[in-house]
Amino acid sequence: MTTQNTESGPFSGVRVLELADEKGQWCGKLLGDLGADVIKIEPPDGEDTRTVGPFYKDVDDPERSLSFWHYNTSKRGVTLNLEADDGRALFRRLIATADVVLETFRPGYIASLGLGYDDLKKLNPSVIVCSLTPFGQTGPWRDFETSDLLHLAAGGQMGSCGYDDIPDAPPIAPGGGQAWHMGSHYACMAITAALIHRANSGLGQYIDVSVHESCALTTEGAMSAWIYTGKTMIRQTGRHAGVAPTPPTQTLCKDGKYVNIQLIAMRLPPRQLRSLAEWMDKYDMADDLMDEKYQDTAVIQQQADHISLTVRKFINNMTRDEVYRGAQELGFSWGAVRTHDELLDDGQLNDRGFWVRVDNPELGETFTYPGTSAIWSESPWQIARRAPLLGEHNQEIFCDELDLSQAELTALSENGVL
Amino acid sequence: MEKAMTQVGDSTTPKALAGIRVVDFTWVRAGPWATRWLGALGAEVIKVEWPLREFGRAGGPANTPPGIQPSLNTSGHFNDTNANKLSLSLNVRSPRGIEIIKKLISESDVVVENYSADVLESWGLGYEELKKLSPNIVYVSMSGFGHTGRDKHYTTFGPSAQALSGMTFASGLPNQPPAGWGWSYLDDTGGMYIAFYTMAAIFHRKMTGQGQHVDMGQMVMGATLNGPALLDMTINGRKSQREGYPSGNRAHWPGTPQLSNYRGQTVAPHNSYRTKGGDYNDWCTIACFSDQEWLNLVGLMGSPAWASNGKFATVQGRLQHQEELDQGIETWSLTLEKYELMKRCQASGVRAMPVQSNEDRAEHDPQLRERGMYQEVEHPVLGSWRVQNAPFKLSETPAVNHRHGPLIGQDNREILMGLLGMSQEELSSGYEDGTFWPKEMERYPYQEELIR
Numbered sequence: 001m002t003t004q005n006t007e008s009g010p011f012s013g014v015r016v017l018e019l020a021d022e023k024g025q026w027c028g029k030l031l032g033d034l035g036a037d038v039i040k041i042e043p044p045d046g047e048d049t050r051t052v053g054p055f056y057k058d059v060d061d062p063e064r065s066l067s068f069w070h071y072n073t074s075k076r077g078v079t080l081n082l083e084a085d086d087g088r089a090l091f092r093r094l095i096a097t098a099d100v101v102l103e104t105f106r107p108g109y110i111a112s113l114g115l116g117y118d119d120l121k122k123l124n125p126s127v128i129v130c131s132l133t134p135f136g137q138t139g140p141w142r143d144f145e146t147s148d149l150l151h152l153a154a155g156g157q158m159g160s161c162g163y164d165d166i167p168d169a170p171p172i173a174p175g176g177g178q179a180w181h182m183g184s185h186y187a188c189m190a191i192t193a194a195l196i197h198r199a200n201s202g203l204g205q206y207i208d209v210s211v212h213e214s215c216a217l218t219t220e221g222a223m224s225a226w227i228y229t230g231k232t233m234i235r236q237t238g239r240h241a242g243v244a245p246t247p248p249t250q251t252l253c254k255d256g257k258y259v260n261i262q263l264i265a266m267r268l269p270p271r272q273l274r275s276l277a278e279w280m281d282k283y284d285m286a287d288d289l290m291d292e293k294y295q296d297t298a299v300i301q302q303q304a305d306h307i308s309l310t311v312r313k314f315i316n317n318m319t320r321d322e323v324y325r326g327a328q329e330l331g332f333s334w335g336a337v338r339t340h341d342e343l344l345d346d347g348q349l350n351d352r353g354f355w356v357r358v359d360n361p362e363l364g365e366t367f368t369y370p371g372t373s374a375i376w377s378e379s380p381w382q383i384a385r386r387a388p389l390l391g392e393h394n395q396e397i398f399c400d401e402l403d404l405s406q407a408e409l410t411a412l413s414e415n416g417v418l
Numbered sequence: 419m420e421k422a423m424t425q426v427g428d429s430t431t432p433k434a435l436a437g438i439r440v441v442d443f444t445w446v447r448a449g450p451w452a453t454r455w456l457g458a459l460g461a462e463v464i465k466v467e468w469p470l471r472e473f474g475r476a477g478g479p480a481n482t483p484p485g486i487q488p489s490l491n492t493s494g495h496f497n498d499t500n501a502n503k504l505s506l507s508l509n510v511r512s513p514r515g516i517e518i519i520k521k522l523i524s525e526s527d528v529v530v531e532n533y534s535a536d537v538l539e540s541w542g543l544g545y546e547e548l549k550k551l552s553p554n555i556v557y558v559s560m561s562g563f564g565h566t567g568r569d570k571h572y573t574t575f576g577p578s579a580q581a582l583s584g585m586t587f588a589s590g591l592p593n594q595p596p597a598g599w600g601w602s603y604l605d606d607t608g609g610m611y612i613a614f615y616t617m618a619a620i621f622h623r624k625m626t627g628q629g630q631h632v633d634m635g636q637m638v639m640g641a642t643l644n645g646p647a648l649l650d651m652t653i654n655g656r657k658s659q660r661e662g663y664p665s666g667n668r669a670h671w672p673g674t675p676q677l678s679n680y681r682g683q684t685v686a687p688h689n690s691y692r693t694k695g696g697d698y699n700d701w702c703t704i705a706c707f708s709d710q711e712w713l714n715l716v717g718l719m720g721s722p723a724w725a726s727n728g729k730f731a732t733v734q735g736r737l738q739h740q741e742e743l744d745q746g747i748e749t750w751s752l753t754l755e756k757y758e759l760m761k762r763c764q765a766s767g768v769r770a771m772p773v774q775s776n777e778d779r780a781e782h783d784p785q786l787r788e789r790g791m792y793q794e795v796e797h798p799v800l801g802s803w804r805v806q807n808a809p810f811k812l813s814e815t816p817a818v819n820h821r822h823g824p825l826i827g828q829d830n831r832e833i834l835m836g837l838l839g840m841s842q843e844e845l846s847s848g849y850e851d852g853t854f855w856p857k858e859m860e861r862y863p864y865q866e867e868l869i870r
Contacts, residue, residue, distance in 0.1 A: 010618040010619060010621055010622035011618065011621070011622075012625075013625070022682060030614075034618060051683070052678075052682055052683060053677075053678035053684065054646060054649070054650040054654060054656070054677065054678040054680075056653060056654070057654065058654065066646050066649040066650055066653060066654070067645075067646040067649075067678075067680070069649060070645035070646050070648075070649050071645065071646075135785055136789060136811070138788065138789065139784070139785045139788040139789050140784050140785055140788060141764075141784070141785035142785075144760075144764045144769075144771070145764070145767075145769045146769060146771060147682065147688075147705045147707070147769055148681050148682055149667060149681065149688060149690075149703050149705055150703050150705060150769055150770065150771035151771070152703075153690065153701070153702070153703040153771045153772060153773045153774065154771040154772060154773075154774050154783075155774070155779075156774055156775070156776060156778075156779055158667075158690065158701070158703075158773045159699055159773055159774060159775045159776065159778075160599075160600030160601050161589060161597055161598070161599060161600040162597055162600070163590075163591075163594070163597055166591070166594060169591065169597075170666070170667060170689075170690045170701065171690060171699070171701055171773050172589055172590060172591070172597040172666065172667065173589075173667050173690075173703075174585070174588065174589035174597075174598075174599055174603070175588035175589055175664050175679060175680055175681055176585070176588050176643055176644055176645075176646075176647065176680055176681070177646075177680065177681055177682060178603070178643065181607070181643055182607075182610075183809075185607065185610040185611070185614065186610065186808075186809045186810050187810065188610075188614045189455060189610060189613050189614045189617065189810070190808075190810035190812055192614060192617040192618050192621060193434035193435070193459050193617055193812060193815060193817075194434065194812060194814075194815070195621050196434050196435065196617060196620055196621050196624065197432065197434040197814065197815045199621065199624045199625065200434075200436075200624075201432070203814060205812055205813045205814035205815065206812075206813040207810055207811065207812050207813070208810065208811040208813075209809060209810040209811075210789065210809050210810075212785060212786070212809075213786065213789060213791055213808075213809030213810075214809040216779050216783075216786060216791065216809070217606075217791075217806055217808075217809050218603070218606045218607070219601055219606075219776070220447060220576075220601035220602050220603075220605060220606055221481065221495050221601065222601065222776040223498070223776055223779070223780065223792075223806055224481045224494045224495040224497075224498050224499075225481055225495075225776060226775075226776035226777050226779075226780050227481075227494060227498075227780060227792070227803060227804050228481040228482070228483045228494030228495070228800075228803065229481050229482075229483060229484060229494070230484075232698075232699070232775045232776060232777050233600070233775065233776060235597075235600055236600065237595060237597060237598070238577075238586065238595065238596055238597065238598040239577060239598065239600075240577070240600055240601055240602070241600035241601060249577065250586075250595060250596070250598065252595075258581075258595060258596065259581070260577050260578050260580075260581040260586065260598075262575055262577070262578065328569075328572040328573070331573070333562070333572075333573040333574050333575045333578050334578055335574060335577065335578025335579065335580075335581035335582040335637075336581060336582055337581040337586050337587055337596060337598075338581065338582055338583075338584055338587065339584060339587050339657075339658040339659050340584045340587070340588070340644055340647045340648055340651050340658035341651055341657060341658050341659070342584070343583070343584055343641055343644075343648065344651065344652065347567075347568050347569065348563050348564075348567045348568055348569040348570075348572075348635075348637075348638075349567075349638065349641065351566065351567035351568050351569075352564055352566060352567045352635065352638060354638060354641065355652075367649070367652065367653050368652040368653070369648075369649065369652070370641060370642055370644070370645055370648045370649075371642070372638075372642065373611060373634050373635065373638050373639030373641075373642050374564075374611070374615055374632050374633055374634040374635075374638075374639075375564065375565075375566065375632075375633045376619075376630060376631075376632050376633075377545070377630040377631040377632070377633075378622070378628050378629070378630035379619070379622045379628075379630060
């Protein structure tokens with residue numbers, strides 16, 4: 001590790017070799033945007049993730065995948081054929097410079113190349129190797145093939161998501177590739193813990209992360225509901241699955257948009273119900289909720305259905321943002337159901353500098369990317385560069401750093417090693 | 419800093435976060451879920467709580483086991499969410515309480531909280547003050563919208579953060595209201611980020627000697643999880659509200675423009691199918707990412723006439739004729755139980771996994787069982803119960819669930835006398851003046867033991 005520059009992210013000076021497909025590219029991005037020197041190693045014909053849409057101007061091309069662009073910021077990229085002797089030799093030389101190796105190959109593959117953790121630690125005793133795979137390195141399902149959808153099924157996400165007001169609706173897998181996010185988040189945690197241990201002791205270690213376990217761990221109260229009460233979950237539209245039905249919270253507004261309200265009517269404290277009723281009363285829609293009898297928690301509990309219906313009827317007659325902003329100003333944690341487009345104009349995201357501009361010199365354009373969840377006071381997050389072109393940094397890494405000659409580089413390219 | 423540390427777990431296994439003390443002001447789910455992992459990795463986590471403002475122990479899905487009289491110490495959900503911590507019951511809003519908490523912070527490395535944006539500031543514990551107490555403190559906060567910006571005073575819980583960040587919208591069937599998320603995904607995920615960022619800031623401090631404030635917003639965090647959809651909007655100008663999106667469990671909804679749904683490759687089959695039994699969770703997902711995988715499935719189904727039709731030979735054909743394709747597959751899937759279907763598919767080179775309920779994961783998933791995902795931990799009131807383990811195995815510094823979720827105020831004596839050097843008299847007087855427990859509230863028997 002080199003000396004840290006305090007103006008860059010917390011992982012400044014940490015080198016990560018990333019051999020990752022869709023399972024691990026988010027982990028590499030999170031580390032890279034936080035300052036790690038992530039070198040993405042792709043097969044000579046490119047990682048399959050370059051073929052995932054959407055594409056820039058909808059033209060299918062390995063350098064135009066917006067998915068690849070998003071998940072591979074701040075990384076440098078080289079090509080290397082690990083199935084060739086010369087490719088493995090170069091990889092072994094790179095290992096000497098690495099702090100972390102992140103790999104998502106099927107279990108046993110990298111060891112079959114002579115590049116497993118036991119081999120790599122002989123070359124670099126303090127190296128941290130993280131394998132992020134669908135089911136981990138052991139167990140009866142370890143060789144099963146999966147996808148985002150399949151993980152959300154087995155992990156329990158679909159068991160809790162769906163509709164209670166559409167007959168015969170299937171369980172629903174939420175969108176956005178979240179299974180890979182969950183696996184990558186836990187991989188980031190584990191790698192960071194290992195980096196701290198290494199800083200303390202000088203010792204590396206091996207990390208075995210399972211996407212399936214990461215998903216199975218990310219269903220909030222569903223597991224404790226089963227373990228402690230023996231109850232399974234009922235899927236409900238736009239709100240928490242429950243062990244028993246609960247009143248709707250996703251409510252249609254007069255502009256055709258939805259707002260998600262937290263109206264646990266039975267447990268609404270009298271003071272809060274009063275402030276809600278006063279707001280509704282300004283529009284003559286409080287019904288009887290201004291009545292003094294509602295200053296009694298027992299009455300609120302008895303009248304929960306009536307209160308819920310009255311509030312939802314009020315919401316039906318307001319625009320979504322009137323409800324969202326009005327409720328927030330009164331201290332209710334309600335949220336507007338927004339489309340992706342609406343985030344671009346969100347004042348709060350803009351105040352936080354959420355959107356960042358990333359140069360793409362080849363296209364001669366600068367594009368707007370989503371930023372980060374946190375503001376770091378001393379080690380700022382940043383997108384250091386756009387996703388690498390295929391083999392973009394072969395020269396920089398193999399010649400400038402590992403001292404290959406130009407002729408050797410050309411020969412390796414021609415022989416399919418790079 | 420030389421510190422007396424309380425014993426965390428067994429002493430033989432090295433801990434990644436050994437020697438790190440965390441003052442934990444987190445509540446409800448997201449924050450407590452984060453500090454639980456810091457505890458499993460060896461940090462000494464001191465959860466600061468007050469029984470009159472407690473939402474994790476009594477509110478929400480408490481999941482007290484049947485037959486046990488509910489109290490602040492019987493929530494199964496709390497037990498799982500707050501494993502690996504110590505509990506200090508303390509009224510931070512009293513003059514004596516705030517003095518004690520300041521002393522504790524001055525002996526600590528990390529402060530974590532997920533209150534509304536102005537709460538710690540209002541206690542006189544904003545970042546500037548924390549730095550005075552402990553110069554290199556790592557302070558990680560997660561409020562709904564972050565500590566800066568025009569809406570910083572707004573608040574969220576999981577479902578509203580999911581709604582506001584576009585995540586709810588991206589879950590469901592086309593031409594229907596969003597199905598959204600059936601739990602607080604952004605609480606679980608918020609917990610992961612709090613734990614990850616806390617450790618990243620600890621690492622940074624190790625390398626530079628510098629602490630910092632990491633200011634997270636839950637809604638903002640949700641927005642980062644829509645990446646390719648956001649680039650399709652900012653770069654291609656594509657509207658997210660469009661025909662066929664979101665596309666349910668399919669990669670593409672037939673009869674609509676063929677655009678990415680941001681889940682990966684656009685292929686068919688790619689859906690959930692009913693299986694034998696017909697119960698609520700008798701579903702299996704199947705996806706074929708190549709023509710070969712499709713041919714494998716056709717063979718497995720016994721090469722029915724419909725599937726051998728040339729219109730299904732290519733991915734474009736399968737996408738175009740998806741209704742017929744899915745009906746054909748479901749006719750077959752209904753003849754097999756979901757785990758049997760999975761086994762046969764996987765053995766034949768077809769990707770398939772069952773929809774698993776909470777019961778399925780705990781009782782019927784041989785992979786999770788073999789990997790030791792749920793292991794029993796003894797709780798002083800509840801007895802022995804299965805607690806969720808880490809989804810990562812660190813070979814040298816494993817994450818270990820070494821303790822049950824603490825009883826409220828269970829560790830007051832150890833922290834106040836053992837760590838902060840308080841006398842027996844000071845401890846007793848703090849219970850009498852309402853600093854360590856509300857005067858009007860009856861104490862639990864174990865608290866009497868602490869005072870004696």
